[in-house]
C-alpha cells in the first residue's frame with residue numbers, strides 16, 4: 001500500500017548547525033533524507049515508518065570533492081555522477097569510479113549519494129567494497145563535534161552502524177594509493193547493468209620489487225555487512241608476484257564470507273563465483289606485477 005503523504009513532516013534546514021541542533025533536540029525522531037533513492041522506494045511501498053524527515057540535500061557543508069594532500073575527501077552528498085566525473089577520483093581511485101558506474105542508471109547516479117549508499121547499509125551496496133579496498137575513513141558529525149572512524153569498523157551487523165541518532169555522516173576520506181598500484185573491481189549481477197549484485201569484489205594492491213607489499217580486498221553481498229577478505233589477503237601478502245599461491249587464497253576466502261540464499265541468488269552460487277572472481281583478480285595482479 002502506498003504511504004499517505006499528509007502524515008509526513010519534512011524539515012529542510014539551510015545550514016549544518018540547524019540540522020544538527022534539530023537532531024540533538026529530538027534524537028531518533030528525524031530521519032535524514034539525502035537523494036531519497038532508497039527512502040522513496042520505502043515510502044512508495046508504504047514501508048517508511050519514520051514520519052519525520054530531515055532533508056539534508058541543501059547542506060552545502062556536506063557537498064564537494066577535494067584532494068587534500070594524501071587523500072581525497074568526498075562530502076556525504078557527493079553523487080555517483082560527481083564521483084564518475086571528478087579528475088582526481090578518475091586518476092587515483094578507479095575502483096570508486098567503477099563502483100559508481102555500475103550503480104543504477106543515469107537518473108539514480110545523478111541523485112543517489114555516496115553517504116546514502118553507506119548509511120542505507122545494504123550488504124549488496126556497490127561503493128562499500130571499493131572504499132574497503134582503499135582503506136577509507138568516514139567522518140561523523142553532531143553538536144558534540146566531529147569524529148573519524150575507519151570505514152571497516154562502521155558496520156556492526158546487518159543494518160547496525162556506529163552512528164548515534166543525533167549524528168550525520170559528514171564526509172568520506174580515501175587515502176590516495178602510492179605509485180601506480182593494482183586496482184580491481186568486479187560486480188556480478190543478473191545483468192551487466194541495472195542489477196543489484198549477487199557478489200562484488202574490489203581489490204587494491206601495492207607491489208614493490210616484485211612482492212605484494214599491501215593488499216586489501218573488499219566484498220559485497222556475501223556477508224551481513226560489507227566485509228574485508230582478511231584470510232585471503234593474508235595468504236597473498238608478502239608473496240612474490242611470480243609465485244602467488246592463488247589457489248590457497250581462493251580456498252581461504254571461503255572463511256571470509258557467510259553468504260545466504262535470497263531472491264537474487266543462492267549461498268552456493270555466491271561462494272563459487274566469489275572464488276572465481278578472486279582467482280581472476282589475483283591472476284591480473286600477477287600479470288600487472290610482472291609487467292611493472
Ligand SMILES: Cc1cc2nc3c(=O)[nH]c(=O)nc-3n(C[C@H](O)[C@H](O)[C@H](O)COP(=O)(O)OP(=O)(O)OC[C@H]3O[C@@H](n4cnc5c(N)ncnc54)[C@H](O)[C@@H]3O)c2cc1C
Pocket residue numbers: 031032033034035036037038039040041056062076077102103104105108111112113114115116117118119120124125126127167168169170194195196
Ligand atoms: C532503481 C534503483 C536502482 C538502484 N541501483 C543500485 C545499485 O546498482 N547499487 C547500489 O549500491 N544501490 C542502488 N540503489 C540504491 C540507492 O540508489 C543508493 O543506495 C543511493 O546511494 C542512496 O543514496 P540517497 O542519497 O538516495 O539515500 P537516501 O534514500 O536519501 O537515504 C538512504 C539512507 O541513508 C540515510 N542517510 C543518507 N544520507 C545520510 C547522511 N549524510 N547522514 C546520515 N544518514 C544519511 C537515510 O536516513 C537513509 O537511511 C538503487 C536504487 C534504485 C531506486
